[in-house]
Amino acid sequence: MEKAREIILAKSAGFCPGVKKALERVRKLAEGGQGPVFTLGPLVHNGQVLSGLEAEGIRAVESLDELKGKSGVLVLRAHGVTPEVETQARGLGLSVVDATCPLVKKAQNAVSRYAAQGYDTVIVGDAGHAEVIGLVGYAKERVFVVSGPEEAEKLPDFDKVSVVAQTTQEEDVFRKTVEVIKSRSKNVVVSDTICKPSRDRQRETVELCRSADLMVVVGSKKSANTARLAAICRRLCPQTLFAESAADLDAALVESARRVGVTAGASAPDSLIREIVSALRRLG
Numbered sequence: 001m002e003k004a005r006e007i008i009l010a011k012s013a014g015f016c017p018g019v020k021k022a023l024e025r026v027r028k029l030a031e032g033g034q035g036p037v038f039t040l041g042p043l044v045h046n047g048q049v050l051s052g053l054e055a056e057g058i059r060a061v062e063s064l065d066e067l068k069g070k071s072g073v074l075v076l077r078a079h080g081v082t083p084e085v086e087t088q089a090r091g092l093g094l095s096v097v098d099a100t101c102p103l104v105k106k107a108q109n110a111v112s113r114y115a116a117q118g119y120d121t122v123i124v125g126d127a128g129h130a131e132v133i134g135l136v137g138y139a140k141e142r143v144f145v146v147s148g149p150e151e152a153e154k155l156p157d158f159d160k161v162s163v164v165a166q167t168t169q170e171e172d173v174f175r176k177t178v179e180v181i182k183s184r185s186k187n188v189v190v191s192d193t194i195c196k197p198s199r200d201r202q203r204e205t206v207e208l209c210r211s212a213d214l215m216v217v218v219g220s221k222k223s224a225n226t227a228r229l230a231a232i233c234r235r236l237c238p239q240t241l242f243a244e245s246a247a248d249l250d251a252a253l254v255e256s257a258r259r260v261g262v263t264a265g266a267s268a269p270d271s272l273i274r275e276i277v278s279a280l281r282r283l284g
């Protein structure tokens, strides 16, 4: 008899604590009646969740210019912002709530502590990502963003350099990048600022890849941490599907798999994860 398909959902799938807290905070503010609530950038990369928030009176704006002359509350999201943006935000006249994740704050503090001592900074992360843009703003001397060891090879030599990680960075990429920098500079301080929730999520994904013949990565293609999970899966699993919705599931691939692992990015809502898992069961 043919064996039934197994679907194994990662325990870590779903919102990370930083995103969860930021969501709770904006919802409380919206109920508090202090006027409209704005977030600088989307709180999560999911259209459904964002529409739900809009219906609750919480609107994402792309830039502070959109808020000129407005009243209400402005929330700085979990990714954090540069000190300059924070100062500008506070100068707008709205009430500002800082929902930067404490684990992102830890990385910001590491950058500013060593920058104040004259260290150059290398951030191992995605140059265009909001968290990294925020971190760059805390550096004082020269600052470089590299995606991994290959880009680190092109860095100049340093007298003294501080290296930090984007909180969602892959452990292996960070370790190899640090090795390259250490081989070329004598005075290197390393702050491993990868957050525990990201570390756990990635380790669990690696573990699932060992036994699954198909991995499904749930989340938005715009989300950097979800893209990292997909990269891990593509490296370690014979087949990987990136699912922003159930429509992205390739029926033939799913039907040919015996053991399906499901992992999800830090901003993937439970409703989307449930939708994907139900669709995987239906396809069985």
Ligand code: SF4
Residues within 6 Å of the ligand: 016, 017, 018, 019, 078, 079, 101, 102, 103, 104, 167, 168, 195, 196, 197, 198, 266
């Ligand atoms: S991924 Fe980590 S650092 Fe970023 S918001 Fe979530 S818990 Fe905080």
